[in-house]
Amino acid sequence: MNCKYFGKCGSCILDLNYKNQLEIKKNKIQKLFKEFDIKDFEVFQSKESHFRARAEFRFFKDSFAMHSIDNSLFPIEACPIVLEPIFFLMPKLLEEIRKSTILKEKLYAIEFLSSLNKDTLVTLIYHKKLDEAWQDEALRVSNCLNISIVGRSRKQKVVIKKDYVIEKLKIFNKDYSYIHQEATFTQPNPYINQKMIEWAKDVSKDFGYDFLELYCGSGNFTLPLSENFNKVLATEISKNSIKTAIKNCKLNGIENIKFVRLSSEEFVKAFNKEREFNRLKQANIDLDSYNFSTVLIDPPRAGLDETTRDLIKNFKNIIYISCNPNTLFRDLKDITKTHTIKRFAMFDQFPYTPHIESAVLLVRH
Template sequence: MECKYFSRCGSCKIFDLGYEGQLKLKIDENKRLFEELGAKKFEVVSSPDSNFRARAEFRIYHSSSKIFYAMHSLEGKGLVVIDECPMTSKPIFELMPKLIKELESMLILKERLFAIEFLSSLNEEILVTLIYHKKLDEEWAKEAQKVQKLFDISIIGRSRGQKVVLKKDFITEELRVFDKSYRFIQKEGSFTQPNPYINQKMIEWTKEASKGFGKDLLELYCGAGNFTIPLSENFNKVLATEISKTSIKAALKNCELNGTNNVKFVRLSSEEFVEAYEEKRSFSRLKNAQIDLKEYDFSTIFVDPPRAGLDETTRTLSKKFENIIYISCNPKTMYRDLQEIIKTHKIEKFAFFDQFPYTNHLECGAILKMSKKKY
């Protein structure tokens, strides 16, 4: 794969090594960390080398009567004007030049346009968010409707204090996990896995690794149920927590779409759940969702925290479960957390997932089993 903006655009930092070279560099750097903690075998799941990003955001650069996509420069100063990005999914890649040309021809749509966000699915559904530094009115909506119809996409307009939805504010993704398909609502502005090809492999890996765990599953940081719903088939009951109201709403809808009926979702942070689980504090949100924690017989905890990793109370909670499934987008904070967790648990499986090719980022997965008695 070639990218004519390499060495200028700040999106990809290690493109010069080629796909295999950049992946080897990241694996070698991180293997040493987890070998120290007892990991012996490392599975490596590679990504397509282009057209892998289903989510992308670009600044808009204005010059006279023309507009261009732009990214921050590699040096971190100023913008690099681009006309394509081969990292984006094929639907986004093909739409980008057509969309910018159409917007450029419509004064009301290009005027004070600041950024464009794209969200696409594997079945080629596209949601485009146009972000402005001006108030959006009926005339803007009328013109945007024409573009929406022309390209058969969904458009949202955003400005300070405004969100104008012309058709809908979500796409429906369909993921193939082994021989089964799952459907997920993905809302604009909410977190979604950026690389659907790697996402499918991560779900398969966690589902295969948790076969036979049985009993009930606790999941923290569940998002919209991306892992929750496929994994629920390995457990009797699942309790999943998430702090985002939007994600909880989408997760409930996703359960309906997939006919999943053994999962309950509740809006709690990980710290709040620990307080409830240890009976230090009661929450009306649990009562309103008709959730009694004493009715669960948890064997497994699943955590997929943000880049900051687990807080101290959640690390301590995790050590009380027989099985731990830990997915991380930050090897350094995962290493910090596992340094504490291996005092009671042993790493049984470990995998690297190249979710973010050509960047320094690497997704990791670990399966840990209790090796010492609960304290």
């Protein structure tokens, strides 16, 4: 990939030769997990450019700007890692902002969310109150560029058209539609995301019975994996993500999933009958009615807390998706006391950064 800001930009900091950096990451993972004696490390590589569906820039000196390696701001004209709809939109949007005092004044940051479906949303973040004049101007630009716009300021959110994009993912030749809501978690690299979902669907194809998912987000893995199981229960801490997950389920006509807002810590208490939750009752969920064969966890960078780690050991099959190899390593040290690693995959979700996404299948000894 060519980028004239390489060496200065604080975002892409690894070797720009993609093959080299992938090899470095693979070696790092193999070294870190050496003691588990994993026979086959599966490696899934990314597209080398135009792979990011989410991007955030500061607005500085009438331009998009990034933080440099030494943390100072510098203007940029283009960014080759963002999806094409964002890449081609950036100069057009900038032109509109530059010629509009209303849009430009006190504009602090610009965020993009797009999809393989080419649906694009721009969030403009301000240090001023957004009035009717701003709304009129944002609507004009939204019509002219065929995008949705969200204006954000302190205690204010103004939506022009919609505050989400529609994503369409192809999982083993079947299409799934997803609402990706602004300001809620979505996987940043949709090409790699498709490969991760396919991997998880493939490893669980013969498990049968019921499926539990913790940290389910908006149902990214839940929807396609639901076809491998009788009943599915999926939980997550974020209210917005659960609301979106329920909509996503309807959008795809899937009927065997129940989503409920519970943190992993709360789910542990419910599962161990230490506490009753109205949220479970209201959703008509009786935990005793499930015959779980499999649990999937996809926690944030901190990995699993001790109680969640203990809980998942109750399940025969564990699929662990991780965005932090160090906390994954810590958790696997414990989980492998009862379970054996059957498959291990590295997904290059974040090219040109040191971050690595991994997926592990464990089965009870």
